Amino acid sequence: MSGKIAVVGAGAWGTALAASVVRAGWSCLLLGRDSETAAKINELHRNPRYLGEIELPETLRMTLEPAEALAGAEIVLVAVPAQTVSSALPGLAAFAAPGSVFVSCAKGIDRETGRTMSGLMATLVGNDRAAVLSGPSFAIDVAAGLPTAVTVAASDIKTAKMLAESLSNPVLRCYASDDIPGVELGGALKNVLAIAAGIVHGRQLGASALAALTTRGFAELRRVAAALGGRPETLVGLSGLGDLILTCGSEKSRNFAYGAAIGRGAPLDELALAEGVKTAAMAARIAREHGVEAPIIAAVDAVLDGGLSVEAAIDRLMSRPLKTET
Numbered sequence: 001m002s003g004k005i006a007v008v009g010a011g012a013w014g015t016a017l018a019a020s021v022v023r024a025g026w027s028c029l030l031l032g033r034d035s036e037t038a039a040k041i042n043e044l045h046r047n048p049r050y051l052g053e054i055e056l057p058e059t060l061r062m063t064l065e066p067a068e069a070l071a072g073a074e075i076v077l078v079a080v081p082a083q084t085v086s087s088a089l090p091g092l093a094a095f096a097a098p099g100s101v102f103v104s105c106a107k108g109i110d111r112e113t114g115r116t117m118s119g120l121m122a123t124l125v126g127n128d129r130a131a132v133l134s135g136p137s138f139a140i141d142v143a144a145g146l147p148t149a150v151t152v153a154a155s156d157i158k159t160a161k162m163l164a165e166s167l168s169n170p171v172l173r174c175y176a177s178d179d180i181p182g183v184e185l186g187g188a189l190k191n192v193l194a195i196a197a198g199i200v201h202g203r204q205l206g207a208s209a210l211a212a213l214t215t216r217g218f219a220e221l222r223r224v225a226a227a228l229g230g231r232p233e234t235l236v237g238l239s240g241l242g243d244l245i246l247t248c249g250s251e252k253s254r255n256f257a258y259g260a261a262i263g264r265g266a267p268l269d270e271l272a273l274a275e276g277v278k279t280a281a282m283a284a285r286i287a288r289e290h291g292v293e294a295p296i297i298a299a300v301d302a303v304l305d306g307g308l309s310v311e312a313a314i315d316r317l318m319s320r321p322l323k324t325e326t
């Protein structure tokens with residue numbers, strides 16, 4: 001590949017994606033906010049704060065200037081936390097090259113407006129130029145060049161295929177989809193469910209409980225995403241079931257690790273770097289408003305809100321009326 005890709009957000013995911021697109025042959029500028037990280041990436045080829053000692057490609061450069069990052073970039077990967085996308089984007093759109101495609105790589109639902117990341121991007125650059133990348137992919141794995149597969153969605157499948165071809169490399173396999181809601185809601189909702197799975201793990205409720213929670217959580221993920229237009233077949237793919245399996249079973253997931261801490265009795269932490277904390281309330285609200293049964297998501301929201309203890313949440317989930325499984 002030749003040409004330029006800009007990556008917005010020099011945290012774990014933005015840096016890993018930037019390393020990955022350089023491996024795919026692109027020139028890449030990473031847009032961040034702090035000069036210390038820029039010096040480490042540009043001079044030492046490392047981002048120790050987020051990715052330890054992993055060596056980044058020497059040609060990867062970071063800048064603090066949006067105009068420089070976005071000039072001439074055909075693709076802009078947006079990898080800032082979901083709750084900052086609405087404030088980060090307006091300042092960027094003005095610098096974007098005509099026809100460039102903005103790809104949300106964040107996983108969450110905007111908690112002020114209830115909008116999805118693609119929805120926020122579409123208002124600025126239009127539907128045709130808004131896309132989503134999601135799937136089972138720990139930043140540290142992608143940065144280290146371990147084999148990974150994700151889904152890239154755009155409303156036009158031709159754009160999705162162009163992105164999948166552009167972003168794939170020998171260790172990152174991108175599948176194309178035209179189901180934006182299915183792909184992005186899988187990623188947003190699995191974070192909430194990973195907190196629940198972490199609580200089960202941290203409270204030592206056993207492997208059977210974890211399997212039950214993950215499976216019933218998946219049923220909720222499918223129902224809520226379907227209510228917002230996600231297709232069932234997308235939700236059994238990488239960005240739905242795939243990412244749920246990854247994050248509901250590993251302490252490498254910040255959402256799972258945060259849930260595990262709560263399960264062990266740690267106090268709630270509003271500043272936790274777990275995206276599900278900020279998406280739980282909106283996910284629960286969307287389920288209620290669409291008349292979708294989502295008791296696990298509701299329980300996570302109530303526990304995070306401080307209104308329900310973990311014990312009471314478990315009792316509530318276990319004492320629900322019995323029903324048919326599907």
Ligand SMILES: NC(=O)C1=CN([C@@H]2O[C@H](COP(=O)(O)OP(=O)(O)OC[C@H]3O[C@@H](n4cnc5c(N)ncnc54)[C@H](O)[C@@H]3O)[C@@H](O)[C@H]2O)C=CC1
Nearest residue numbers: 009010011012013014079080081082084088106107138139
């Ligand atoms: N870390 C991971 O393994 C993965 C993360 N993601 C998603 O990617 C998103 C970002 O996550 P991480 O990179 O892990 O977070 P992080 O906490 O490692 O980094 C976030 C970065 O965004 C920067 N940032 C915040 N607001 C900004 C703004 N307005 N403009 C420019 N930069 C800004 C911060 O300074 C920080 O460098 C999240 O939605 C997460 O769910 C998706 C897949 C994997």
Ligand SMILES: O=C(CO)COP(=O)(O)O
Nearest residue numbers: 135136137138253254255
């Ligand atoms: O989304 C991720 C992997 O696909 C990363 O999960 P965490 O944000 O829970 O670490």
